[in-house]
Amino acid sequence: MKYLMLNCKEATLLMAKKEEGKLSFIGKLQLSMHTSMCSFCKKFEKQTNQISTESKHIHAEERMSDAANDRIIKMIDEHSF
Amino acid sequence: MKADPKKWFVLYGTLLYQYALPRVSNSDVAEDLVQETFLSALKGVDGFKGEASEKNWLFTILKNKIIDFYRKKATEQFIISMPDLRSAENDWFDAEGHWAENRLPKDWHASNTPTERKEIQQIINWCKDHLKAIQQHVFTLKYMEDLESDEICKVLNISPSNYWVLIHRARLQMRDCVEKYWLKN
Numbered sequence: 236m237k238y239l240m241l242n243c244k245e246a247t248l249l250m251a252k253k254e255e256g257k258l259s260f261i262g263k264l265q266l267s268m269h270t271s272m273c274s275f276c277k278k279f280e281k282q283t284n285q286i287s288t289e290s291k292h293i294h295a296e297e298r299m300s301d302a303a304n305d306r307i308i309k310m311i312d313e314h315s316f
Numbered sequence: 317m318k319a320d321p322k323k324w325f326v327l328y329g330t331l332l333y334q335y336a337l338p339r340v341s342n343s344d345v346a347e348d349l350v351q352e353t354f355l356s357a358l359k360g361v362d363g364f365k366g367e368a369s370e371k372n373w374l375f376t377i378l379k380n381k382i383i384d385f386y387r388k389k390a391t392e393q394f395i396i397s398m399p400d401l402r403s404a405e406n407d408w409f410d411a412e413g414h415w416a417e418n419r420l421p422k423d424w425h426a427s428n429t430p431t432e433r434k435e436i437q438q439i440i441n442w443c444k445d446h447l448k449a450i451q452q453h454v455f456t457l458k459y460m461e462d463l464e465s466d467e468i469c470k471v472l473n474i475s476p477s478n479y480w481v482l483i484h485r486a487r488l489q490m491r492d493c494v495e496k497y498w499l500k501n
Contacts, residue, residue: 242413244405248484255465278421283487285427286440286494290459293437295337298330303347307329307354311322314358 241269246276250283319361324370325354331371332378338441339382339460341452349385353378382461383471386453390472393450405481408488421491424498436498443493447486454479455486 241249246269252258253266270277299307332353336346356377357364364373408419415421427436444455453472457463463471469479 242409243415244409244413247488248480251480251483251487257465275415275421278423279491282421282424282491282495285424285436286487286490287459289427289433289437289440290444290455291462292433293338293441293460294331294334296334297337297343299333299347299350300343303351304329307325307351308322310351311325311354311358314355315321 241265243269243273243276246270246273247279250276250280254287319364319370321354321358321361324357324374328371328374329354332374335375336378336382338444339456340385341445345385349378349381352381356381379461383457383463386457387471389453390474405485405488419492422495422499424495425501427498435501436494439494439497440490442497443490446493447489450474451482451486451489454482455490458483 246266249258249262249266253263258266270280329350332350333346336349337343340346340349353374357374360377364370368376408416410416427433444452444460447455450472454468457468457471458465465476465479465483468474469476474482
């Protein structure tokens with residue numbers, strides 16, 4: 236049974252592979268066994284999933300500079316004639 | 317319906333900029349990318365038949381420009397050295413691969429309300445900006461641009477084994493950093 240047991244370093248790497256859909260059936264089994272027994276890795280997986288989800292929604296609040304705005308409008312105007 | 321690039325700029329210019337800025341971490345670059353997006357749109361407007369919405373079309377152009385930006389950056393980077401990458405993983409784990417005492421993940425309080433989510437997004441963005449160059453590029457392309465690992469390897473000109481070490485380390489570092497600032501709240 237020993238070959239099934241991952242350490243935490245291995246488990247956290249397999250989580251990255253799982254995210255990509257690049258984990259084998261054995262790997263998935265190994266990983267879920269590990270996280271069912273290791274609360275730290277379970278937390279790690281949950282938290283990195285959260286970071287992954289939130290990252291896609293990141294956007295700035297600032298607006299472009301007036302200079303850039305003017306430049307682009309000018310470019311559009313010049314291109315249209 | 318006649319294409320109206322000026323109207324598109326009024327409607328979507330700011331949104332495009334606000335999307336680009338956290339993904340390139342530089343306001344001048346982000347402005348340039350928005351300008352290049354509209355330049356491409358102007359050139360291609362005759363081919364735009366309205367199959368997608370103009371918003372989606374513009375965002376697609378922008379996303380490709382962002383990828384080009386990273387592809388170009390990769391040609392300017394020094395080659396990453398593998399020993400440097402290995403040692404960082406060992407900061408988190410001991411010789412047996414167990415978590416180091418001072419690196420154990422802690423419990424995070426919830427971040428479900430729009431305000432909390434906005435806060436954690438800002439923390440994530442800050443932490444991402446403090447990753448080292450190649451790791452930042454990998455993190456951004458993977459988690460902000462949702463590219464597959466194969467494509468990231470092509471864009472950044474790295475091997476798959478480099479990629480896995482980099483993404484593993486980026487995840488460890490990001491989670492640590494986010495935890496540090498999230499738990500301060």
